[in-house]
Amino acid sequence: MRSVVSPVGLARKQLERRLAPLRKMPEFARPARGWIKAMREALGMTATQLGGRIGVSQSRIARIEKDEAEDAVTLATLRRVAEGLDCTLVYALVPNEPLDEMLKARARAQADAQLKRTHHSMRLENQALDKRDLEAERERLAMEILVGDPRRLWDAP
Incomplete structure (x- = not known):
């Protein structure tokens, strides 16, 4: 069986790279x-000088610096100040782990939620799976979830 890579999967791999x-x-x-x-x-520039470069007052620069330190500055303001400092604003959301790992973890969590309900019923009927079989079923179910629409991963628990 040939593996088919979806456009979304390719885009995710490129973004991950x-x-x-x-x-x-x-x-x-x-x-x-x-x-x-x-x-x-570091450039030896005063707030007044930076303000002059972007057309605002020294007190506005002080406020912008305070806003940045408090996570309250806008991207538009950062971009404007970066230009005044002859810098390039670089903006990115960097995931804490690889994107594929995030998706697998989410699929496993959904698989766990589904298996918890099923396994509880099976235990009541004295048909519970052993730990190894339960883990294999968890992985099978997680892979099945991953093959589907990735938007489903974010609906439930």
């Missing part, structure tokens, strides 16, 4: 005082 290196780079975590202030100070 791009994201994998970022997952290994914790040094890109935002500095405590924020990237704006860190870059501005």
Whole structure:
């Protein structure tokens, strides 16, 4: 039987290839005082000077830096300030684990929920599966869930 890779699966693999290196780079975590202030100070630029470059006051720059440190700054503002600092804004959502692993874990959780109901009934009838058979059924069911529409993974528990 030939394996057919879906367009969604291909897109996920391409995205994973791009994201994998970022997952290994914790040094890109935002500095405590924020990237704006860190870059501005590293360049020896005052808040007044940065404000002049993007057409806002020194007090607005102070507010933007405070907002960034408090996770309240907008992407549009970050982009504008980055340009004023002659920087490029890089924005990404980096999953904590590979995308395929996230999907498998979600499918296993759904399989566990389904098996819990079935296995409970089987135990009551003294037909419970042993641990090895239960694990094999869990994996079979999880793979069956994964083959279907991935949107189903996010509906239930």
